[in-house]
Structures are given as C-alpha cells and as structure tokens.
Amino acid sequence: MAFTGSGTKEDPWTVSTPPGGSQYQVYRDETADPPALMCQVGSTKLSYQLRCIDDLHEMLKGYGDWMPLGNADEQKPAAPGTVEAWARADDNPVGGWYGLKKGFRGRFANYVPPVLEALGLAEVEHNARNNRMRAI
Template identity: 60%
Template structure:
C-alpha cells in the first residue's frame, strides 16, 4: 500500500519528538496539497512546498532554523517559517492554504522532508534546524 495517501498517511512526529501528527497528499480545487492533521486540527499546504523547500535548502547549503510560529505571530528572519510565508519564495507568499491556519510551516513540513529523505532535522527540545540531503 502506498504511503502518503488518505487511507495510509505518513505517521510523523514534531521536530522535538513531543507530538504525533499525520500528513497525506490530496487534491483540492484541482491543486495538489498536503493535508496535515494534528489532533482535530487540519492544515493544508501547497504540495510544491516540498520541492521548493528542498531547492532553497540546497542553495542555502547549511543548517537553517525552523522558527515555527502561528499565522498571527511574526517570524524570525532567516528561518524556514519566514521563508514559507515570504513574498520572495517561489509562490510569492504563504504555502499554508487555510486562512487562519497557514502558519506552523516550520513545525510540520520539515518532518515530512526528513521522512522522504530530502533533509536532516535536529530533534532538540527547542531551536531545531534543517539542512538538505
């Protein structure tokens, strides 16, 4: 059975390894998306974020802070979270697709990048980082 489907989602843990969540690929309004389920909360991210983030990390060439933050909170410059909502990224803004739940890109996308073999992620209590493989 193929992993990453609604019937067989990827089983993941947040970078500090404190919480479980799932992700799977789906299509909404003709667009490929990632569906991230954390408890009862469901977030959507543009599926192309995986390739775009991998490419950016390869160009960056070193470890990068994750910097996870809710949509309503500011991000720290130079983090994956800041890049995931920057007007200078390949989509020109948010990879998160559900208004009000567009943040936490730096918390939920990096573990999938690691699972898929695109990146390494640190697993400390705070201040986690990612780099491309």
C-alpha cells in the same frame, strides 16, 4: 526519525514534530486545487501547497547549511532567516504563504520539515527547542 504510512489519504504518513512531542498524520492530496499536503494534528486540519516539499528542498540545497526552523503561528511574526519566514515570504516560489487556510497558514516549520526528513530529502534536529534543518 521513524515514520509509517505511504502518504495517501487511506495510508497517511505518521510523523513527529521536530521536538518529538507530538505525532500527526500527513498525506498528499493531488486532487485538491491547488494540490495540497494535508496535515491532521489531533482535531485540527492544516494544509499547505504540495509543491512546498520540492520548493523547500530546493531552497535548502541552495542555502547549503543548517537553517533554523523558526516555528510560529500565523498571527505571530516569523524570525528572519528561518524556514518559517521563507514559507511566508513574498519572494518565495509561490509569492507568499504556502499555508492554504487563513488562520491556519503558520506552523509550516513545525509540520513540513519532518515530511522532508521522512522522504530522505533533509536532516532535521530533534532538540526540545531551536531546531534546524538542512538538505540532503
């Protein structure tokens, strides 16, 4: 999937959700505490711990196969065995949510996988529903 930008606040990456229906901007904010991956989706701002890029890549490499994304809002449970469930799990590297702002911590599997794809770290499917990803 094509993307533009360099990943800074001044020149964010422009990427698309896995189904390809929406574009959004993403950038690294190393000055945030903790450092954050900032996502601007229309007027909504979401943020995830920046380490999610490396942590997700490592988890996928260890998994060794395609993993369902399982995108879900924070208020809804994530399906077991999905990227979304991993991003909330007590046994992930941060011991819980990667999302930083309560009420906007979900949707990890919608907004972070395209960043790994843009960085050449993962393959992401682009079907209308039930997409998966795997490490490269």
